[in-house]
Amino acid sequence: MKEPFISIIIPTLNEEKYLPKLLNSIKEQDYKNYEIIVADANSTDKTIEIARSYGAIVIEGGKPAKGRNNGAKISNGEYLLFLDADVILPKDFLKKAISEFDKFYYEVATFKFKPISELKIDHLLFRLANILIERTRKVYPLAPGFCIICTRRIFRRIGGFDESLYLAEDHDFVRRASKISKFGIIRSTNVFVSVRRLEKEGRTNLVKKYFMVEVYRILKRKVDKEILEYEFGNFEKTNGKLNKLEEIVERIIKTLRR
Numbered sequence: 001m002k003e004p005f006i007s008i009i010i011p012t013l014n015e016e017k018y019l020p021k022l023l024n025s026i027k028e029q030d031y032k033n034y035e036i037i038v039a040d041a042n043s044t045d046k047t048i049e050i051a052r053s054y055g056a057i058v059i060e061g062g063k064p065a066k067g068r069n070n071g072a073k074i075s076n077g078e079y080l081l082f083l084d085a086d087v088i089l090p091k092d093f094l095k096k097a098i099s100e101f102d103k104f105y106y107e108v109a110t111f112k113f114k115p116i117s118e119l120k121i122d123h124l125l126f127r128l129a130n131i132l133i134e135r136t137r138k139v140y141p142l143a144p145g146f147c148i149i150c151t152r153r154i155f156r157r158i159g160g161f162d163e164s165l166y167l168a169e170d171h172d173f174v175r176r177a178s179k180i181s182k183f184g185i186i187r188s189t190n191v192f193v194s195v196r197r198l199e200k201e202g203r204t205n206l207v208k209k210y211f212m213v214e215v216y217r218i219l220k221r222k223v224d225k226e227i228l229e230y231e232f233g234n235f236e237k238t239n240g241k242l243n244k245l246e247e248i249v250e251r252i253i254k255t256l257r258r
Contacts, residue, residue, distance in 0.1 A: 004033065004078045005076060006079045006080075009071030010022070010037070010082075010085055011039045011068055011071070011084070012047050012051070013233035014233055015085035015233075016045040020054075022086070023054040025091075026094075028091050034077070035057065037056065039071045040059070040061045041061040041232070041233070047085075059071065063232050064169065065165065065169040078152060086193065087147060090190065090191075100189075106181075107182050108150040108151070108174055109149050110143035110144065113146070113193050114191075115193060115195050121250045133185065141174045141183050148173070149186070164222075166226050196235045
């Protein structure tokens, strides 16, 4: 049986540090029936050069929603896999993902995810995020934009990602898709994600921001205006240091796990 063709779509902006790691992890997959589309938002570093060196198709991007939509427009895949540039895939990711996706007749799905970090607090935060996505799957679908897979059919039916949204366009996408199709969580594999946004924003501060966004979405449905600061790209000044509260939590977790 022929493997379904997958279009892997990656929005980028100055990703020369992270993109090679992702593209290497794709190259090492035992599943080979795919294309890579990089939708670039005018990078000033070597992102485009790196993408082309791996055989990726490079097109004009913008903010994540626009980049994903532009990538989907020129794609050829039966399935669309949307990834952020700072993730890494396990070697058997594509084969397991497609197998489970088809087995349960999903039209859109997300994945379990793990942090690329040695800090206990990061693993705790990611575990809690996974639990939240699992517990709300049927009543309030959530999916981080760094790893969403869907069929071309459902993407077209709902009109892709809503480019008018300032934030949470990924959650909005799966919410709309789940109303007319089957949404699921792939459990046979996972994706590894950098913690650069945690480091840039601060762990506690980012949790507060995400909480505010979800409260706003519950009340207003769509985050179509700037309710808080949230940048696409610009991770050069990340320091990665824990604040005092985060240091306390890190010590407590380490103590409890001894």
